[in-house]
Amino acid sequence: MKWVSHIAIAAAVAAPFSPAAMPVAALGATAPDWLEWVEEGVLHRRVRHRTHTHYLAVWLLVALFGFLVWDFRGWIAWFGVGACTHWFADALTIQGVPLGWWSDRRVHLFGGRVRTGSGAEFVIAAVCVSIAALVVWQSGPHGFLPFFYNWGEFYGRGLIDGLEWRSHRFNYL
Ligand SMILES: [Zn+2]
Incomplete structure (x- = not known):
């Protein structure tokens, strides 16, 4: 191609x-x-x-x-x-x-x-x-993807703690 x-x-x-x-x-x-x-x-x-x-x-x-x-x-x-x-x-x-x-x-x-x-x-x-x-x-600009949880961003916003982020950061689905 x-x-x-x-x-x-x-x-x-x-x-x-x-x-x-x-x-x-x-x-x-x-x-x-x-x-x-x-x-x-x-x-x-x-x-x-x-x-x-x-x-x-x-x-x-x-x-x-x-x-x-x-x-x-x-x-x-x-x-x-x-x-x-x-x-x-x-x-x-x-x-x-x-x-x-x-x-x-x-x-x-x-x-x-x-x-x-x-x-x-x-x-x-x-x-x-x-x-x-x-x-x-x-x-959307700050929206929510139904099939992609943006764990890194949740962490940044303080919604989840570090451990949760570490265990979910590869869960793209
Ligand atoms: Zn090629």
């Missing part, structure tokens, strides 16, 4: 949860592609498109590391989440994407019939953005 679609989809995923994470998610959403250039530029070796920078398993591990082990302002987690959205978007296309290092087989979602740069690609991106806009709009 094109970068504009990758960025739009990642930003749409991040927006309802953490608007501040949108730039990092967008950076992560393009990482599988720009990392190929970095690798070619720095290591001077040809990288086959959509190979090891496009492993879903690797990006899931990056995201999980950020969420569960250690993170800096949520940047690692959202970078990983952004890259995962890249994988799912690419998986809709004819070329497909690999799951991980153990197999070269390309995975296709929903038949993988989307052509990169086609109208269908932009419709998918637009649908994601619309859903995100709806969710953010529904929640």
Whole structure:
């Protein structure tokens, strides 16, 4: 898929949860592609498109590391989440994407019939953005998201104590 679609989809995923994470998610959403250039530029070796920078398993591990082990302002987690959205978007296309290092087989979602740069690609991106806009709009400026309890904010407002925040901060649903 094109970068504009990758960025739009990642930003749409991040927006309802953490608007501040949108730039990092967008950076992560393009990482599988720009990392190929970095690798070619720095290591001077040809990288086959959509190979090891496009492993879903690797990006899931990056995201999980950020969420569960250690993170800096949520940047690692959202970078990983952004890259995962890249994988799912690419998986809709004819070329497909690999799951991980153990197999070269390309995975296709929903038949993988989307052509990169086609109208269908932009419709998918637009649908994601619309859903995100709806969710953010529904929640209002200081509103309440029915399916996302903002525990961090509750803590900040003194509604819950630290222990409660610690035990709930990963409960996004
Ligand atoms: Zn890609």
